[in-house]
C-alpha cells in the first residue's frame with residue numbers, strides 16, 4: 705500500500721472483517737520474548753526522534769512501553785487471556801430485557817495506536833442461560849484491549865455474547881471518543897462515535913426503543 709492510500713484509510717477507520725487480522729504465528733513467542741523485542745524496536749524509534757536514552761528519565765521508557773503493550777493495552781489479542789464466561793441456568797424464568805450500561809471502555813485505534821475511551825451498553829433477552837453481569841464487563845474489556853476499529857469491537861462483543869447466551873437477542877452500543885480525532889488531525893474535542901450492533905428481536909424497533917429508553921434513566 706502506498707503512503708498516500710494509508711493516510712486516507714487512517715482517518716476513515718475502515719474495517720473489513722469481524723476477526724482481528726492476526727498473523728498465523730501470532731502466539732509462537734512468549735510474552736517475555738515479545739517484550740524484549742519491542743523494547744529494542746521502541747528504543748530505535750526514540751533514538752530516531754533524537755531522544756537521548758542515556759538520560760535517567762528516558763532510559764526505562766522502552767521497557768515500560770513494551771510491557772504496557774504486551775501485558776496491558778493489548779492483552780486482549782491473546783485468546784489465553786479471554787475471561788472465563790460461565791453461564792447459569794435461567795432458573796427464575798426471566799425473559800425480559802437485561803441491561804448492563806455504562807461499562808467503561810478503554811481501547812486503542814488500530815490506525816493510529818491512540819486511545820479510544822468511552823462506554824459500552826449491552827442488553828439481552830435471556831433464553832435458557834444467563835451470565836454474571838460483571839462477566840459482560842470483562843468481555844468488553846478483553847475485546848477492547850487490542851488494536852481496534854470501533855465497529856469491529858461492537859461486532860466481536862455481540863457475536864461472543866450471542867454464542868455464549870444461546871440467543872440472537874443481544875444489542876451492543878459503544879459510544880466513544882477517539883484521541884486520533886480529538887488530539888490530532890481535525891482536533892475535535894467534542895465529537896464522539898456511536899456504533900450499534902444487534903440481532904434477533906432487537907431487529908424490531910420496539911425492543912430497540914425499550915433498550916434506549918431504559919438507558920436514559
Ligand SMILES: [Zn+2]
Pocket residue numbers: 714717813814815816817818882884885
Ligand atoms: Zn485512529
